[in-house]
Amino acid sequence: MKIGVLALQGAVAEHIRSLKAAGAEAVAVKRAQELDELKGLVIPGGESTTIGKLMRKYGFMDAIRSFSAQGKPVFGTCAGLIVLADVIEGQEEAHLRLMDMTVARNAFGRQRESFETDLPVKGIDETVRAVFIRAPLIKSVGSEVDVLSTYNGEIVTARQGTLLAASYHPELTDDYRLHAYFVDMVKEAAAAGSRA
DSSP states (O other): OEEEEEOSSSOHHHHHHHHHHTTOEEEEEOSGGGGGGOSEEEEOOSOHHHHHHHHHHTTHHHHHHHHHHTTOOEEEETHHHHHHEEEETTOSOOSSOOEEEEEETTTTOSGGGOEEEEEOOTTOSSOEEEEESSOOEEEEEOTTOEEEEEETTEEEEEEETTEEEESSBGGGSSOOHHHHHHHHHHHHHHHHHHHO
């Protein structure tokens, strides 16, 4: 089960470590053609505008849309969540526009307002340790989107079919259960693909 981590910016090594802990083979992805070998993809945190520019520069936009259209799961954390969104508040142009949600950048304030908490996440038995760093918020979702967790009444984890999005950094803790949840999504999608 080979899963890639988009290695343009962000906590790539930490995501790879968490995916391996969850039982997957994990690799850094630097070229769009490397997507062909993968069953799933993680878009890590970082700075969403920079990630968007680099994705356009290196031909990842259409490649990731095509990857997702094949039913292969994509997991966006923090800035990766923004990159997946259909609408970004206060910004004319969104990036991949794969997930039916409107997001607000830096909704939790500046770096010094970062915090950790234990979040109940639908589909995971125990709470997940979540690190919020200049985190975005999911302001609203479409009817196809399943809200998996909220914090102070705001949506911070959501799933739409084979797309998973988290406002926080699950990779910055030793708790890899959200990655295990994504690995299960990848296994399900691969099994469905082989039956098709």
